[in-house]
Amino acid sequence: MRIVVNNVEKKFVDSKKRQVTALQNINFSIEEQEFVVLVGPSGCGKSTLLNIVGGLLSPSSGEVYFEGHSLGKEPKLGIVFQEIALFPWRTVYENVVFGLEEQGASKQVQREKGQHFIDMVGLTGFESAYPKQLSGGMRQRAGIARALAVEPDLLLMDEPFSALDAQSRTIMQEELLSIWNRTKLSTLYVTHNIQEAVYLADRVIVLSRHPGQIKQVIHIDLPKTGRDQDQHRAAFERYADEIWQLIRHDAQEALKEG
Numbered sequence: 266m267r268i269v270v271n272n273v274e275k276k277f278v279d280s281k282k283r284q285v286t287a288l289q290n291i292n293f294s295i296e297e298q299e300f301v302v303l304v305g306p307s308g309c310g311k312s313t314l315l316n317i318v319g320g321l322l323s324p325s326s327g328e329v330y331f332e333g334h335s336l337g338k339e340p341k342l343g344i345v346f347q348e349i350a351l352f353p354w355r356t357v358y359e360n361v362v363f364g365l366e367e368q369g370a371s372k373q374v375q376r377e378k379g380q381h382f383i384d385m386v387g388l389t390g391f392e393s394a395y396p397k398q399l400s401g402g403m404r405q406r407a408g409i410a411r412a413l414a415v416e417p418d419l420l421l422m423d424e425p426f427s428a429l430d431a432q433s434r435t436i437m438q439e440e441l442l443s444i445w446n447r448t449k450l451s452t453l454y455v456t457h458n459i460q461e462a463v464y465l466a467d468r469v470i471v472l473s474r475h476p477g478q479i480k481q482v483i484h485i486d487l488p489k490t491g492r493d494q495d496q497h498r499a500a501f502e503r504y505a506d507e508i509w510q511l512i513r514h515d516a517q518e519a520l521k522e523g
C-alpha cells in the first residue's frame with residue numbers, strides 16, 4: 266500500500282487570534298515498505314503533518330489517501346509518541362493487546378500476537394509488569410509492541426526516543442531497525458535529530474518553517490544495516506552535513522524565537 270499526501274495545507278489560529286500557516290503545499294508519498302523520516306527545526310510542522318497523516322488532525326485543504334487499499338476497509342495505523350501513552354493500570358501484556366481487543370480479536374489471537382510482539386521488542390519476562398515499574402526505554406518498547414500488534418498498514422512514530430538518555434536512544438534506534446528489517450512496515454518517523462534520520466531512513470524529507478514546506482527530499486543510498494560501520498562513515502557524515510546545511514538557518518531562527 267502506498268500513502269499519498271496531496272497538496273496538504275494546515276492553518277491554525279494562534280492565541281492572539283492570528284492565522285498561522287503551519288504547513289503549505291505538502292506533497293509526498295510513502296511507498297510500500299519504505300521508511301520515511303521527516304526532519305526539521307522546532308516548529309516547522311513535523312508533528313502536525315504526522316497527525317494529519319494519522320487522521321488525528323484534518324488538513325485545512327488537501328488530502329491524504331491510501332492507494333491500493335480495499336474499499337470499505339479502514340487502513341490500520343500504529344502510532345508511537347514521544348511520551349508513551351501506556352495505560353498505567355494495565356500490565357505490559359494488557360497494554361500490548363489493547364488494539365487487538367479493540368479490533369475484537371479472540372483471546373487466543375491476542376495471546377499469540379501479544380506474546381510475539383512482546384518477544385520481538387525484547388520484553389519477554391515483563392508481561393505482568395506495570396508501566397511505572399519499567400524504565401523509559403522499556404516503556405517505549407511496550408509502546409512499539411502495542412503499535413505493531415495490530416499489524417498496521419502504516420507505522421507513525423513521533424520522536425519516540427527523544428525522552429531517553431543518549432545510550433538508551435542509540436540502543437533503541439538499533440533495535441527499531443532490527444524490528445523494521447523483520448516487519449518492513451511502511452513508516453513515517455518524525456525527529457529533529459539528523460543522525461537518527463540518516464541512520465533510519467530510506468528517504469529523508471527536510472521541512473523548512475514559517476510556513477512548513479518541503480525544502481528537499483534526500484534518498485539515503487546506504488545499506489539498511491550497518492550504516493554506522495567504518496566503511497559508511499564518510500557517506501553517513503556527508504548526508505548528515507547536507508541535511509544540517511538545509512536546516513541550519515531555520516534552526517537558528519527557531520532558537521531566537523525560543
Ligand SMILES: Nc1ncnc2c1ncn2[C@@H]1O[C@H](COP(=O)(O)OP(=O)(O)OP(=O)(O)O)[C@@H](O)[C@H]1O
Nearest residue numbers: 277278279287306307308309310311312313314457
Ligand atoms: N493546536 C495548535 N494551535 C495553534 N498553533 C499550533 C497548534 N499546533 C501547532 N501549532 C503551530 O504550528 C506550527 C507547527 O507545530 P508542530 O508542533 O507541528 O511543529 P514541530 O516541527 O513538530 O515542532 P517540535 O519539533 O518543536 O515538536 C508551530 O508554529 C506551532 O506553534
